[in-house]
Amino acid sequence: MEYNFKAIEKKWQQYWEKNKTFKTPDDTTNPKKCYVLDMFPYPSGAGLHVGHPEGYTATDIYSRFKRMKGFNVLHTMGWDAFGLPAEQYAIQTGTHPSVTTNKNCDTFRRQIKGLGLSYDWDREINTTDPKYFRWTQWIFIRLYNTWFDEKLQKGRPVNELTIPDEIKSQGDKEIRKYVDSRRLAYYDNAQVWYCPSCRIVCANEEVLNDGSHEKCGNQVEKKYLKQWMLRIPLYAERLLKGIDDLNWPEGIKEMQRNWIGRSTGAEVDFSIEGLDEKLTVFTTRPDTLFGATYMVIAPEHQLVDQITTGNRQKQVEEYIRLSALKSDLDRTDLAKEKTGVFTGRYAINPVNNTRIPIWVADYVLTGYGTGAIMAVPAHDTRDFEFAKKFGLPVICIQDPDVEDAEKRSAILEGNECWTEDGRYINSASQANGIDINGLNKEAGIARITQWLESNNLGKAKVNYKLRDWLFSRQRYWGEPFPVIHWEDGEISVIDENELPLQLPSLEKYMPGVSGESPLANAGEWLNVTDTNGRRGRRETNTMPQWAGSCWYYLRFIDPHNDNAIFDSAKEKYWMPVDLYIGGAEHAVLHLLYSRFWHKVLFDLGIVSTDEPYQRLFNQGMILAFAYENETGAKIPVDQVTEKDGKHYNTETGDELRQIVAKMSKSLKNVVNPDDVTEKYGADSLRLYEMFMGPLDVMKPWDDRNVKGVFNFIGRTYRFFSDPENITGGEEDIEILKGLHRTIRKVEEDIESLKLNTAISEMMIFLNLVYKKGKVTAETARAFTLILSPFAPHLGEEIWQILGHDRSLAHEPWPEVNPEYLKVDTIEYPVSFNGKMRFKIDLPAGMGKDEIEKAVLSDSRSDKWTGGSKPLKVVVVPGKIVNVVVKPS
RNA sequence: GCCCGGAUGGCGGAAUUGGUAGACGCGCUGGUCUCAAACACCAGUGGCAGCGAUGCUGUGCCGGUUCGAUCCCGGCUCCGGGUACCA
Incomplete structure (x- = not known):
């Protein structure tokens, strides 16, 4: 009998739903627990594409396997549903974003349910649900009320912050200022790109090279707006150290380390000729101080105006004006040609009291270090380029470790740059009592740093690339901040009992004037008065999309709790997440932000683990075929015909080359899972997604290959549904050996997520079964069980045919008998x-x-x-x- | 530029990380079934030579280490991803 996948898949999906087969067990006494998490999707209007089910199927197989191994499994799905598209649609049509969002969630839910994934749907969450974002706001209040104790390397409540006496004596306002300067969340001016025509703030990537807005083409401008910021760099060291013990792909760990960007060096103070100010620089090479021939400050440096001398003012101002107009991309594009101007003033090199000129150049960034550098052209490539261009002196202070005599003399003469190790020369000052000549890099750094510290000219210093996190958006469709700005300038967070602070309904979703969010038009909602009659205005910014996704894994543990963010006992039981699967595009930001919040919650005693995600796995992207002509121009798939294995443009008749590319609307090569389930069924889709290749690599989708797994499903069904093939008595020894080898292989492969080879092993076994023609009922049962995590509808159906009246979802996994492996x-x-x-x-x-x-x-x-x-x-x-x- | 991956039949991919290269699947070829086709089942399938046994050759290219290299080392080519002057 042929396998009617449509009827059978529907039947089992209904069965699972009706019987709540995948309800998470309430009992927390079972020591075997497994929390299996997918990166929850943003429900876009386009619906699911075949990339989504890749990760979902892998976690589903893992979850089903773990249940059969006797684990309590927590496996859930939800929606990361705040986001710009719904808001833009609202601006155009007036439809409330929640309407659009809910519609998209319904589509996603329907599509995902059609794949037979074993989620506990009773725990579905949605970041836009006030019952959910109430707790996002609650966490924000926690962040606001936390400071970081550097000595203990730990976040602590602000009421445990000791106020220095000198601050106390200055009164309440100063105390408040002091406390605010320590909070993990603070409110301050930050530079953003603003498009006056769209009246919105744009992200860096929306600003094109020529400084125009990607969407409308008008010029953007830099603007300072009041923003919420989070002091994530305080946790840099903890975030860095925590990476080591995680079971994550090495590449991702490395990316996070690079992003945090720890570098050790020293801060050095230079005095400025004719000014009573110090110019402090950060350098990783204090050992090269003797080779510093000029200094550079960033155009945004605080001391620019003071340093610039009268006769240079015009040039410097012009330079600053021009560099302010450049977008970030523009600054990078100009990387090849460095620019800068002389300020007219000199600094004094503390090691040898030499006068060295101070320049302004935008290759020095305000956001990193102190925004000023000492330039050592002989031993830094960027400084070298700059010095060559502007004719600044190059003094070699290190005899390089090179064999090549020609190269060595070029370096010694200052015609080439050397950044590796060597022996110092020209690096001594009797007057200042410092001499590192003859030492190598490591010893030189140590000696100079020590000298700087003992002469009060500088200190050893660790710097991080990681910067404060800009945590607000000028949007409507996000979590409102539970914050009030009072008329006297005080800022306060609202009482927890008043949460959630809901979004007001608006007539229009157009942004407010001069970069304010649409909430600026919210009328009554905006205004508050306290018991003393003091008036205040609510925060009009909303939180970024990261907010909801930073902690959703915690809410899945106890999603309907209205009294607490979650029950502590449940949290202790389920955390940490045992397996987290998602795309590598979230490798840095989402995972870093999420780890940061988790660590704060850990410090405050709210969660029980220091890290949220114990094991992480990134699925590779699924690509699709695309076509290009001789010139390399891409031709949309609907304009291509195939003939004898060759591809032609339907319009011009040109022969085309088949290539592999990202799925995209413009190439019209997006594969919709609905089409695949319609034609081959959900089990085929699942099996094919897993059989295509290793889970973590990019792979091209090829519809023709779905046939392979579809045939496998048909063959399996035909064999095991036919009572003629199931015998009594002793099992054939070759079958037994094959079966047990297969059980072992499948088990090992699921653990290590090598699901492609697990499937081929089962195919091998089925081929053996066909060769033999008959198996015992016991063999049939065992094979059905190990196949069921991969093709659950088929598994359940055969299980029923074999005479069972209950789902196999909680049947014990077959034991491997080592006897048969010998x-x-x-x-x-x-x-x-x-x-x-x-x-x-x-x-x-x-x-x-x-x-x-x-x-x-x-x-x-x-x-x-x-x-x-x-x-x-x-x-x-x-x-x-x-x-x-x-x-x- | 830098960092990280990768390159194996016509195609997607296996290979216990130094031990039979090409598992499994697609495609293709032949056979059985059928009036015929589709489905299904069985067999074959890296290339070259040969009726065949078999031989030669073969994991991007060049070289090395080893009894033995897809795997380790050195040097290249190409492809993909990430990143952007981080002092």
Whole structure:
């Protein structure tokens, strides 16, 4: 009988839903627990594409497997539903974003349910639901009320902050200022890109090279707006150290480390000629101080105006004006040609009291270090380029460790830059009592740093690339901040009992004037008065999309709790997440932000683990075929026809080349899972997604290959649904051996997420079953069980046919019997000079000498040995025999 | 530029990380079933030579280490991703 996947899949999906088969167990006494999490999707209007089910299927297989292994499994799905598209649609049509969002969620839910994924749907969450974002706001209040104790490397409540006496004596306002300067969340001016025509703030990537807005083409401008910021760099060290013990892909760990960007060096103070100010620089190479020939400050540096001398004012102002107009992309594009101007003033090098000029250049960034550098052109490539361009002196202070004499003299003469190790020269000052000549880099850095510290000219310093996190958006469709700005300038967060602070309904969703969010038009909602009659205005910014996704894994633990963010006992039981699967595009930001929040919650005693995600796995992107012509122009898929394996443009008749590319609307090569389930069923989609190749690599989708797994499903069904094929009595020994090898392989492969080879092993077993023609009921049961995590509808159906009246979802996983894995003979490949020539069956326990004897006495050896004694025989028991003979 | 991946049949991909290269699947070829086709089932399938046994050759290219290299080392080519002057 043919497999009617449509009817059968529907039947089991209804069964699971009705019987709540995948309800998370309430009992928290089972020591075996497994929290399996997918990165929850943003429900876009386009619906699911085949990339989504890749990760979801992998976690589903893992979850189903763990349930059968006796684990309590928490496996859930939800929606990261705040986001710009719904808001833009609202601006155009007036439809409330929640309407659009809910519609999209319904589509996603319907599509995902059609894949037979074993989520506990009773725990579905939605970040836009006030019952959810109430707790996002609650966490924000926690962040606001936390400071970071650097000594303990720990976040603590602000009421535990000791106020220095000198601050106390200055009164309440100063105390408040002091406390605010320590909070993890603070409110301050931050520079953003603003498009006056769209009246919105744009992200960096929306600003094009020429400084125009991607969407409307008008010029954007830089603007300072009051923003909420989070002091994530305070946690840099903790975030960095925490990475080491995580079971994450090495590449992702490395990316996070680079993003945090720890570098050690020193801060050095330079005095400025004719000014009573110090110019502090950060350098990783304090050892090269003797080679500093000029200094550079960023155009935004605080001291620019003071440093610039009267006669240079015009040029400097012009330079600053021009660099302010550049977008970030623009600054980078100009990377090849460095620009800058001289300020007219000199600094004094503390090691040798030399006068060195101070320049302004935008290759120095305000956001990193102190926004000023000492330039050592002889030993820094960027400084070298700059010095060459502007004719600044290059003084070599390090005799390089190079063999090449020509290169060495070029470096010594200052014609080439050297950044590696070497012995110092020209690096001593008797007057200042410092001499590092002859030392190498490591010793030099140590000596100079020590000297700087003891002379009060600088100190050792660790710097991080990680910057404060800009945590507000000028949007409507996000979590409102639970914050009030009072008329006297005080800022306060609202009482927790008043949460959630809901979004007001608006007539229009157009942004407010001069960069304010649409909430600026919210009328009554905006205004508040406290019991003393003091008036205030609500925060009009909203939180970024990261906010909801930063902690959703915690809410899944106890999603309907209205009294607390979650129950602590439940949190203790389920955390940490045991397996987290999602795309590598979230490698840095989402995972870093989320770890940051988690650590704060940990410090405050709200969660029980220091890290949220124990094991992380990134699925690779699924690509699709696309076509390009001779010139490399891409042709949309609907304009391509295939003939005899070649591809032609339907309009021009040109032959096209098949390439592999990202799925995109413009290429019209997006594969919709609905089409696949319609034609082959959900089990085929699941199996194909897993069978395509390793989970973590990019792979091209090829519809034709779906047939392979579809056939496998049909073959499985036809065989096991036919009572003729199921026998009583003793099982065939080859079947038994094959079965147990398959169980073991599938088990191991699920653990290591090598799901492609698990499937091929099951195919091998099925081929054996077909060859044998009959199996016992016991074999049929075992095979059905191990197949069921991959193809659950098929599994349940066969399970029922085999005589069971309940779902197999909680049946125990078949035990591997090691008896059947034993081998008594080994087929040794015998090679001569490394080339395999024949195979010989030998008993498994045979010793080296005996194997050698058996091989050499085999008549087939004579041909290669020529009858004479071989030079050498290498025997690797259990593996191979290699005979070395004189080449003829 | 830098960092990280990768390159294996006509195609997607296997190979216990130094031990039989090409598992499994697609495609293709042949056979059985059928009036015929589709489905299904069985067999074959890296290339070259040969009726065949078999031989030669073969994991992007060049070289090295080793009894033995897809795997390790050195040097290249190409492809993909990330990143952007981080002092």
